[in-house]
Structure formats: C-alpha cells, structure tokens
Amino acid sequence: MKKFVSLFLALVMVLSMFAVATAETETKKVGISMPTQSLERWNRDGSYLKEEFEKAGFEAVLTYSDNDAGRQVNDIQNMLADGVDVLVISAIDDGALNTVMDEAAELGVPVVAYDRLISNDAVSYYVSFDNYTVGVLQGQYVETALDLANAGDKVYNIEFTAGDPADTNATYFFNGAFDTLKPYIDAGTLNVVSGQTEFQQVATAQWNTDNALNRAQTVLSSFYADGTVLDVWLCSNDSTALGVAQAIESDYAGTNPIIVTGQDGDVANLANIVDGKQTMTVYKNVADEAVVTLSLVQAMFAGDVDGAALAASFGVPCAYDTESYETTPGNKVESFLLVPTTVTKDNLQYLVDIGLYEMGEDGYLLAK
Numbered sequence: 001m002k003k004f005v006s007l008f009l010a011l012v013m014v015l016s017m018f019a020v021a022t023a024e025t026e027t028k029k030v031g032i033s034m035p036t037q038s039l040e041r042w043n044r045d046g047s048y049l050k051e052e053f054e055k056a057g058f059e060a061v062l063t064y065s066d067n068d069a070g071r072q073v074n075d076i077q078n079m080l081a082d083g084v085d086v087l088v089i090s091a092i093d094d095g096a097l098n099t100v101m102d103e104a105a106e107l108g109v110p111v112v113a114y115d116r117l118i119s120n121d122a123v124s125y126y127v128s129f130d131n132y133t134v135g136v137l138q139g140q141y142v143e144t145a146l147d148l149a150n151a152g153d154k155v156y157n158i159e160f161t162a163g164d165p166a167d168t169n170a171t172y173f174f175n176g177a178f179d180t181l182k183p184y185i186d187a188g189t190l191n192v193v194s195g196q197t198e199f200q201q202v203a204t205a206q207w208n209t210d211n212a213l214n215r216a217q218t219v220l221s222s223f224y225a226d227g228t229v230l231d232v233w234l235c236s237n238d239s240t241a242l243g244v245a246q247a248i249e250s251d252y253a254g255t256n257p258i259i260v261t262g263q264d265g266d267v268a269n270l271a272n273i274v275d276g277k278q279t280m281t282v283y284k285n286v287a288d289e290a291v292v293t294l295s296l297v298q299a300m301f302a303g304d305v306d307g308a309a310l311a312a313s314f315g316v317p318c319a320y321d322t323e324s325y326e327t328t329p330g331n332k333v334e335s336f337l338l339v340p341t342t343v344t345k346d347n348l349q350y351l352v353d354i355g356l357y358e359m360g361e362d363g364y365l366l367a368k
C-alpha cells in the first residue's frame with residue numbers, strides 16, 4: 001500500500017510539472033489592431049508586427065478597421081472574445097475606445113498603445129516615435145532652407161496643413177512645427193497669408209489626401225489667385241502633402257519652387273521628392289517600431305520590464321520616457337520613443353541603406 005501511495009504521489013508530481021511546463025510554453029495570442037490600409041504606412045506596420053510576433057512563436061490576429069472608429073471597437077471586442085493575451089492598438093479615434101479599453105482591463109488583457117496614444121488607463125505602455133520632434137524637424141527644415149535667421153526684411157509666405165483631430169499625434173506634430181516657426185511668424189519673416197494658424201483650422205479629417213487637396217485648393221483660390229507668391233506649405237505627413245502638391249499643380253499660378261514637408265516616406269511622396277513636388281519627409285522606421293513592440297511584450301510576459309535597460313537593448317536609439325505622456329490627467333505612461341530622421345532628395349539613399357526600400361532603374365524608390 002505504502003509503495004502504491006508513493007507511486008501515486010510521484011505520478012501526481014510528474015503530471016503537475018508537466019502542467020507547469022505546458023503553461024509556460026503555451027502559445028500566446030496577440031491582437032494587432034491597425035487603423036486603415038488606405039494609408040501606406042499602416043500596411044507596413046501591420047505586416048512587420050504580424051511577422052515579428054509570429055517569428056517569435058506568437059499567434060497573431062491582425063485587423064484593419066478602414067478608418068471607421070466603430071468598426072475598430074468591434075474588431076477589438078472580437079479579439080477579446082477570441083481570447084487574445086495582449087492587444088497592440090493604433091487608435092483611429094482616441095475618444096471612441098474608452099468602453100472597449102475598460103473591457104480589456106476587466107479581462108486583465110494588457111494594452112500597448114502603438115504609435116498613437118490612447119487616453120485610457122488600460123494602456124500599460126506606449127511605443128512610438130518622438131512625435132513633437134517630427135514637427136520640429138519639419139520646422140527646422142524650413143528654417144534652414146530659407147535661412148530664416150538671416151532673412152533680414154525678406155518675407156516668405158507659408159501655409160499649414162495638419163492631421164486628424166481624432167489622432168493624438170496630430171497636435172504634437174503641428175505644435176512641434178509651429179513652435180519652431182512661431183518666432184519667425186511673430187517677427188513677420190513668415191507670413192501666413194490665409195491667417196489660418198490654429199490647429200482646428202488647418203486639420204485634415206482622417207489624414208485624407210482628398211480633404212487636404214480640397215482645403216489647399218480653397219486656400220490657393222482665395223488667397224493666391226492674385227499672383228501672391230507661396231513659398232512654403234508645411235504639411236504634417238505624406239498623405240496630406242500628396243493632396244497639397246496636387247492642389248499646387250492644379251491651382252497655383254506661380255512657377256517658383258515651393259517647400260512642401262511631409263512624414264512617413266510613402267512611395268508616392270518619395271517619387272514627388274525626386275520630381276521636386278515635395279521637398280522633404282520625416283522618416284520613421286516602422287520595422288524598428290515593430291521590433292521594439294515585440295521585445296516589450298516579451299518582457300511583459302516574462303514579468304520583467306526594466307524600461308531603461310530594455311530601451312538601451314534595441315540597438316537603435318530609443319528613449320525610455322516616463323514623463324511626457326499621460327493616459328489620463330496625472331497618470332503618466334511608460335513610453336518607448338524612437339527617433340525620426342529627415343529625408344530629402346540628397347539622402348534618399350539612406351532608405352536603401354537601411355534595407356527597407358530599393359532604388360528602381362527609373363530613379364524612383366520602391367518599398368521592399
């Protein structure tokens with residue numbers, strides 16, 4: 001009998017060790033919710049994220065919600081019902097996600113806000129680029145290209161186009177650019193001919209190219225049809241810069257070169273840079289953003305996120321920032337912020353060198 005009991009105990013021990021081992025190696029499921037496929041960059045983000053997580057042994061569910069905030073809520077609810085262990089979300093409309101974020105919190109599913117912050121305390125971490133700096137780089141480009149500091153009495157005319165008010169990033173981009181150029185606006189060196197200097201006046205719903213095109217056409221026909229010279233159009237990103245460049249082609253009578261800024265390195269915009277229809281873009285390496293997100297999630301599941309050490313381990317510059325972003329007033333969120341880069345006609349090769357684009361025989365870049 002004694003022998004039988006100890007045999008039984010040994011069996012129980014073996015079985016429970018087996019249970020622990022299988023629990024530890026159990027496949028984790030990540031829900032990746034991206035905003036839309038209609039903007040080029042999110043296609044890259046979605047596929048890099050899915051690929052990285054799958055390579056690391058995760059099961060990955062990827063959805064795009066067609067820039068429809070209600071649909072994104074639905075997509076995330078389906079992921080929760082499907083039993084995801086972690087959510088990686090880039091919000092379409094920050095304000096629309098509160099209920100589903102509360103649902104995630106109730107289920108104990110951690111959320112990583114990816115690229116765009118979500119104003120809800122269910123968010124455990126934020127992975128992005130330094131968004132204010134994106135705007136600063138655009139402003140600094142203009143400052144240097146026109147040598148504004150030494151402009152003397154010269155006056156340059158400028159217009160602004162910003163992003164989607166539903167996107168938390170959009171104000172950071174706009175403020176970074178506007179703060180950099182404000183001293184020159186105040187001094188009269190830069191003149192916003194339309195007078196439209198408030199974010200709400202220059203914002204672009206859904207970052208949509210046609211919306212940016214329509215507003216730019218209206219501004220050009222209202223303020224520049226009399227031959228007034230336009231020198232700069234500061235656009236927050238590439239999808240809006242595409243619309244503005246089209247409006248300049250169709251509705252601007254002058255022939256002078258106009259500085260047009262952007263962000264993202266979308267292929268159509270890189271072609272415009274080669275052709276001189278856009279002047280610069282701020283490039284954000286979203287392959288790096290995916291790698292950072294994966295490493296963070298792995299550290300979360302290992303129960304060990306030492307933010308500073310983690311940020312130092314990526315091999316690319318990444319700030320671990322515990323001060324700049326809040327999910328609700330007073331509730332700071334640990335953020336991992338990558339560094340954006342200015343790309344112009346002169347350093348397009350940089351995009352080839354980092355391995356994400358190739359130079360076509362026609363001199364235009366293609367995404368790999």
Ligand code: GAL
Binds near residue numbers: 163
């Ligand atoms: C922002 C993002 C930019 C740009 C824009 C439009 O949130 O940071 O890179 O893509 O959305 O989708």
